[in-house]
Amino acid sequence: MPTSPLTLHPDRALPADPAVREIARRIYTQIADLPLISMHGHVEAQAFAENTPFADPAQLLIVPDHYVTRMLASQGISYDALGIPRTDGAPVEADSRAIWRTFCENWKLYRGTPSRYWIEHELVEVFDVHEVPSAESADRIYDQIDAVVSSPDFRPQQLLDRFGIEIISTTDPATSDLAHHARIAEQGLGERVVPTFRPDAVYQIGGPSWAQEVVALGEVSGIDTGDYTGFLEALRERRRAFVAAGARASDHGHLRADTTPMDAADASALYARVLAGHAPSAEEAFAFEAHMLFTTAEMSCEDGLVMQLHPGVLRDHHSGVLQSYGKDKGYDIPVPVDYARGVQPMLDRFGRDPRFRCILFTIDETVYSRELAPIAGTYPSVRLGAPWWFLDSPDGMRRFRELATETAGFYNTSGFVDDTRAFASIPARHDLSRRIDAGYLANLVAEHRLQEDEATEVAIDLSSTLPRAAYPPIAH
Missing domain, CATH: 3.20.20.140 (Metal-dependent hydrolases)
Known part of the structure; x- marks a missing residue:
């Protein structure tokens, strides 16, 4: 990366x-x-x-955004792993940090897509993130976004x-x-x-x-x-x-x-x-x-x-x-x-x-x-x-x-x-x-x-x- x-x-x-x-x-x-x-x-x-307040980085930027999840799904990543709720109430991934890691590990999938443009804009302009998403940076980026999302000004x-x-x-x-x-x-x-x-x-x-x-x-x-x-x-x-x-x-x-x-x-x-x-x-x-x-x-x-x-x-x-x-x-x-x-x-x-x-x-x-x-x-x-x-x-x-x-x-x-x-x-x-x-x-x-x-x-x-x-x- x-x-x-x-x-x-x-x-x-x-x-x-x-x-x-x-x-x-x-x-x-x-x-x-x-x-x-x-x-x-x-x-x-x-x-x-x-x-x-917004729940956390994954629930804000990944789970509700079908532009993001459909790309991951196209590569065989299950909706369960992305925390998408099931209609029958069966358990899915509930650890938002794990969902975020999955997204960051697959950042290269978004090359050439408008999703990449939007997400980069959000990371830098909205969340003051200056690391490229990757498996190695995932937790640090998560923590940075989570700090912003937790602010009373971010509602x-x-x-x-x-x-x-x-x-x-x-x-x-x-x-x-x-x-x-x-x-x-x-x-x-x-x-x-x-x-x-x-x-x-x-x-x-x-x-x-x-x-x-x-x-x-x-x-x-x-x-x-x-x-x-x-x-x-x-x-x-x-x-x-x-x-x-x-x-x-x-x-x-x-x-x-x-x-x-x-x-x-x-x-x-x-x-x-x-x-x-x-x-x-x-x-x-x-x-x-x-x-x-x-x-x-x-x-x-x-x-x-x-x-x-x-x-x-x-x-x-x-x-x-x-x-x-x-x-x-x-x-x-x-x-x-x-x-x-x-x-x-x-x-x-x-x-x-x-x-x-x-x-x-x-x-x-x-x-x-x-x-x-x-x-x-x-x-x-x-x-x-x-x-x-x-x-x-x-x-x-x-x-x-x-x-x-x-x-x-x-x-x-x-x-x-x-x-x-x-x-x-x-x-x-x-x-x-x-x-x-x-x-x-x-x-x-x-x-x-x-x-x-x-x-x-x-x-x-x-x-x-x-x-x-x-x-x-x-x-x-």
Whole structure:
């Protein structure tokens, strides 16, 4: 393993060409310290409400981060050894120091990955670690991080200021009672930590727990969901509750991008049949989800929640991992998305409605230039979401700018979203995005396609102006 100190090069991720890099440095300097706007993420609301200390280095940086654990799992390291809880409650590795050692011993696996960039940034900037992770350094690094994590200044609420986070959204199911957000508001942070409405579980009529989710929706809304009419009204009630709690967006992660509406009578009949215990066919389930996405767009016009759509992920690809460890454990695989045909029914009806705003994300890069940039470049209701998940990498971000800008421009995009559960990595992720944007813009300047003052203005807009505009506050 390398023996040199762990340092962060000031020009990391900037262009290699010296002349272009110099321009990129100047642009980056203007945006490096701008506030972070984190409007699509998965840090739990409970963490902010209770403001409890983080447990330890492994529980903060490894166990909850599927980017980290999936790489180790790909090399045959068991989830048990990484302390991932089992659904049956069977014992797993409980020694966080042992989990940390496993990670450090396998540090070289992250070479060339964005995880390496984020973790190095965290180690140096957040935890003042200057040793390269290895079997030999693991315990010393653990102790250094543990000392920082144990500090009263290193708690979720305090990190909002330390990380320069202007606003952060959580992602909350439609059945959430929003009690944690109520507590956050009581502590004076209600406009800074906001919920996002995620109704996937009650839209996915073919899911094994759909009926229970619908019952829970009825209980939390106080509206009888025994029929389709009540179901829709319960959704509207919860959306109103989310808006009252500060929500600015809804979030939808379906397999397909289809938004074809069903006849209301057919949707009602299907709803009643499945609720009575009759399993829908796969196509019926997809049709109901598509219908609900169309219905969501209609509701968005009513209440102002921005509709975020990110299809194209075959989730929980390995049934054994799903059964043993639950959802979202790294076995999610991208699949192709037919965006142009999929969203056409929704945009044909709402795409030019000034009340509607939709942000389209993808991890299918083939649709950036062919479908998404042309859609965002013509429909006033649509913004193109930033590269996320498998694409929020240096090269993925560069490809995004190259593929989308010529058709959609910069100002039909939404700004960066970090999409993470790993709280300590948020500054690193935003920093990487800003460096890649500075480099892309510097190249335009070097090619005499933009003036440097224009490029700097665009960089500021991408970092701050556009995400604020993409997720505006809702009057309530």
